[in-house]
Amino acid sequence: MSLFKYFFTIIFFLILKFDVIIKELRVESTDMKLGTITKKITYLLIVFMGFNLSNVFAESIKEKGIVTLMYHRFEENKYPSTNIKVHDFKEQIELIKNSQNEFINFNQLKSILIDKQTYTGKKILITIDDSFQSFYQNAWPILKKENVPFILFVNTREVNDKHANYMSWDQIREVHQSEIGTIGAHSFSHEYLVKLSQKDVVQDIEQSNQDYLRELGFIPEVFSYPFGEYSSEIKKLIKDSKYKLAFGQHSGVVHQKEDLFELPRFPINEAYGKIDRFNFIINTVPLPHKFYKPENKLITSNNPPAIEIEFTNSAKGINCFSNEGGQWGPSEIAFLEKNWIKIILKKPFKTRRGKINCTLKLSDGTWGWFGRQYVLKN
Numbered sequence: 001m002s003l004f005k006y007f008f009t010i011i012f013f014l015i016l017k018f019d020v021i022i023k024e025l026r027v028e029s030t031d032m033k034l035g036t037i038t039k040k041i042t043y044l045l046i047v048f049m050g051f052n053l054s055n056v057f058a059e060s061i062k063e064k065g066i067v068t069l070m071y072h073r074f075e076e077n078k079y080p081s082t083n084i085k086v087h088d089f090k091e092q093i094e095l096i097k098n099s100q101n102e103f104i105n106f107n108q109l110k111s112i113l114i115d116k117q118t119y120t121g122k123k124i125l126i127t128i129d130d131s132f133q134s135f136y137q138n139a140w141p142i143l144k145k146e147n148v149p150f151i152l153f154v155n156t157r158e159v160n161d162k163h164a165n166y167m168s169w170d171q172i173r174e175v176h177q178s179e180i181g182t183i184g185a186h187s188f189s190h191e192y193l194v195k196l197s198q199k200d201v202v203q204d205i206e207q208s209n210q211d212y213l214r215e216l217g218f219i220p221e222v223f224s225y226p227f228g229e230y231s232s233e234i235k236k237l238i239k240d241s242k243y244k245l246a247f248g249q250h251s252g253v254v255h256q257k258e259d260l261f262e263l264p265r266f267p268i269n270e271a272y273g274k275i276d277r278f279n280f281i282i283n284t285v286p287l288p289h290k291f292y293k294p295e296n297k298l299i300t301s302n303n304p305p306a307i308e309i310e311f312t313n314s315a316k317g318i319n320c321f322s323n324e325g326g327q328w329g330p331s332e333i334a335f336l337e338k339n340w341i342k343i344i345l346k347k348p349f350k351t352r353r354g355k356i357n358c359t360l361k362l363s364d365g366t367w368g369w370f371g372r373q374y375v376l377k378n
């Protein structure tokens with residue numbers, strides 16, 4: 001139907017314009033005629049190409065966004081899903097330094113997201129969860145040498161207990177006192193928060209805040225949900241606390257219209273840290289949305305959830321992938337409007353965390369990325 005519409009619009013337009021050209025031919029001199037005709041034909045070609053392009057690719061996104069990278073362990077090769085090899089990490093930092101993309105620190109992130117300061121180009125933010133000793137030993141010297149800013153999310157129980165795999169408070173203070181490191185909150189126990197009662201979540205967060213206050217003299221302004229898991233209740237609790245921003249573990253590009261308590265990050269590990277894929281990720285752009293359901297990321301009886309996303313711009317050409325049925329693959333989508341899709345999951349999520357990722361090639365050749373993560377109650 002829409003193809004017909006475009007076809008007739010173009011034909012109608014051409015007839016209209018040719019009519020104007022023919023009229024001009026009759027009244028103007030020969031020299032004038034040639035110039036006008038050339039101009040008209042060029043104009044028509046551009047219009048025609050414009051129609052074609054908008055059919056093939058969705059329009060480009062103005063805000064290039066902040067690609068936020070999430071790391072955990074460095075050179076702990078026993079844990080490939082949360083580890084990055086130092087050699088690969090160095091290569092990644094080098095790649096960003098040599099690109100048009102620019103590293104930002106936490107204050108710049110706040111200016112962009114909270115004060116809505118305008119910015120140009122693509123920004124990159126490094127984040128590290130769990131404050132493992134392997135970060136301090138293997139990544140901290142590189143970030144210091146290269147002067148790359150980052151956020152380190154600290155869960156306090158193991159640090160308090162002087163656990164050998166975790167950084168000490170002295171080391172965390174050293175990071176905090178540097179020009180490049182910002183300390184973020186990551187709870188006390190690092191438990192699955194969705195399994196705890198509301199009262200226990202409040203207590204856990206409160207306990208960690210007391211630890212930050214005692215050891216560092218302040219409460220962090222940014223939170224990272226353990227395992228990237230949250231329900232609407234937990235999100236509200238974090239929002240109502242002193243934290244100003246919160247990151248999950250769903251992939252996607254941070255931008256000014258994103259929910260400040262549901263910020264996406266790309267997990268970088270051995271499998272997803274290979275340089276080609278990494279290069280693709282750091283050049284992705286946001287796909288802003290106006291509406292998303294279900295809002296609650298905790299799945300109870302609604303497995304699989306009925307997902308709908310209303311994007312700000314046309315999503316024609318979008319592809320969505322998920323781990324429905326316990327396996328990664330493309331999922332069926334249906335369009336309600338050209339910017340509004342339904343993801344039709346045929347099988348329930350089977351693993352603890354259900355994920356969806358949607359990608360869309362835009363008219364300027366960049367790729368937009370949108371992702372969300374669900375968590376199953378049990």
Ligand SMILES: [Zn+2]
Pocket residue numbers: 129130186190226227
């Ligand atoms: Zn963690």
